[in-house]
Amino acid sequence: MHLKIKKILIIFSLVTLISTIFILGISKKKRNRINILTSFYPVYIATINITDKIDDIEVSNLSCSYGQQCLHDFSLKTSDIKQIEDSDAFIINGSGMEPFVDKLLNKSKVIDSSKGIKILTDEHGEQNPYVWLSVDNHIKQVKNISSELCEIFPRYCKEINKNSENYVQKLKKLMLESEKLQFSGKVLLALNNKLEYLTNSVGLKTIILLPKHNHDDSLSLRNISEAVGKIKKYNIKFVISTDDSHQKNQELIFNETNISDIKLSLITEGDGSADSYLNNMIKNFEILNKALSQNV
Numbered sequence: 001m002h003l004k005i006k007k008i009l010i011i012f013s014l015v016t017l018i019s020t021i022f023i024l025g026i027s028k029k030k031r032n033r034i035n036i037l038t039s040f041y042p043v044y045i046a047t048i049n050i051t052d053k054i055d056d057i058e059v060s061n062l063s064c065s066y067g068q069q070c071l072h073d074f075s076l077k078t079s080d081i082k083q084i085e086d087s088d089a090f091i092i093n094g095s096g097m098e099p100f101v102d103k104l105l106n107k108s109k110v111i112d113s114s115k116g117i118k119i120l121t122d123e124h125g126e127q128n129p130y131v132w133l134s135v136d137n138h139i140k141q142v143k144n145i146s147s148e149l150c151e152i153f154p155r156y157c158k159e160i161n162k163n164s165e166n167y168v169q170k171l172k173k174l175m176l177e178s179e180k181l182q183f184s185g186k187v188l189l190a191l192n193n194k195l196e197y198l199t200n201s202v203g204l205k206t207i208i209l210l211p212k213h214n215h216d217d218s219l220s221l222r223n224i225s226e227a228v229g230k231i232k233k234y235n236i237k238f239v240i241s242t243d244d245s246h247q248k249n250q251e252l253i254f255n256e257t258n259i260s261d262i263k264l265s266l267i268t269e270g271d272g273s274a275d276s277y278l279n280n281m282i283k284n285f286e287i288l289n290k291a292l293s294q295n296v
Contacts, residue, residue, distance in 0.1 A: 033058050034153060037087035039098050041268050042132040043113055045277045046142050047091055049167040050149065052274065054159050076100050089152055091145055095119045097129035111148040113141040120196055132267065134197035135175040135281060139168055174278055178202055181289050188262070189231060189239045191219070195264060199240065202288065207234060219252065228256045238291060242266050262291050 034057045038044040044061040051057045062080060076084075084090050084104060092098045094114035101110060117137050120128040131137040146164035150157040184203040190196070192210045199206045209219075209227050219227075230236065231253075240262045241250060250261050264284045270276040 032056070034088045034156075035060070035086065036089045036091065036149075037062055037084060039090070039092040041270065042138075042277060043091050043093050043141070043145075044272075045267075045270070045274065046113070046138070046145060046167075049274050050142065050146050050160055050164050051156075052163045054156055054163075057153075057156065076103065089149065091148075093129060093132065093141075095129040095131055096127040109152075111145060113144045115144050116140065120193070120200075122193060128193050128196055130194050130197055130266065132197075132277075133195060134201045135171055135178060136201065137197060138277070139171045139175070142168055142171065170278060174281060177282075178285055181285055183288070183292050186292055187234050187236055189227060189236045189259070191239065191241055194242050194266060195240055198264065198284065202285070204240075204288075206240065207236070224252050224256070227253050231257045231259055238262050240264065244268070260291070262287060264288070 036047060036051065036057060036059045038047050038059065038061050040062065044059065047059050051059055060083075062083065081104075085106065087109065089109050089111055091111045091113060092101060094112035095117070101107070104110070114129075114131050114137075117131050117140050119131065122128070132141060142164055146160050149160050153160070178201060182203040185205070186203075187205045187207060188199065190199070190206040190208045193208050196206065196208070207230050209223060209230070227239075231239075236259060238260050239250060239253060241264070243263060243265050253259060254261070264287060265280045267277055267280045270280060273279075
């Protein structure tokens with residue numbers, strides 16, 4: 001009887017020991033996972049493609065809701081700062097999109113994806129940060145992110161480079177398709193300069209109503225009068241706007257003219273899938289092609 005109890009205790013002890021080792025192993029593995037944080041949606045989509053199927057790397061987005069359209073008015077909360085500090089790398093768009101980065105104490109882990117990209121500026125010298133809306137620029141962003149991640153995590157460089165090259169090939173295919181949609185000589189009115197990289201990439205000339213990217217796209221009566229004057233002067237048929245524009249602004253202009261609206265995506269939100277950037281850019285090009293090939 002005592003022998004039987006002894007055997008049971010030994011078995012119980014072994015099971016407990018194995019379970020403890022297993023739990024500790026999982027805990028250690030979790031602690032050893034690489035946590036990469038991105039500043040907002042377009043950079044997040046690029047990064048999940050670059051780190052695809054690398055089990056030790058986890059990618060999360062600072063503005064987790066995917067619905068956050070713009071970072072200009074974003075203010076860091078204590079929880080956000082902790083999230084950045086706890087990350088192994090913090091990938092940003094750059095070119096002025098994330099002004100809060102200047103407030104970070106540790107900038108060594110920050111990866112600026114727009115490094116080396118030619119940034120457009122307005123007449124006041126303010127940078128236009130919407131670089132990802134040019135496919136060519138976005139390819140450079142992907143390469144920048146890949147290069148920096150390889151330096152920080154050389155153990156995974158082979159997988160990172162392979163994923164990066166696969167994604168770049170998809171982007172190059174998209175760029176080739178966009179080159180077929182050159183609309184040289186066609187003129188559109190734009191409420192702001194958010195879409196300037198995109199329109200430039202397909203040969204469109206845009207007359208920008210508010211050269212500085214206005215955060216809420218609000219128009220004064222003077223702005224509306226100026227827009228109507230430019231529409232008539234240049235015989236403009238379309239106003240190009242973004243999915244975060246206020247509909248009231250367009251309606252005020254439409255009431256005074258016969259102009260039509262072309263609404264495009266900034267790709268600052270989506271379903272979080274790896275092909276989200278590709279699908280949204282394809283849709284943008286299709287919208288442009290349909291509108292301009294039939295009506296201009």
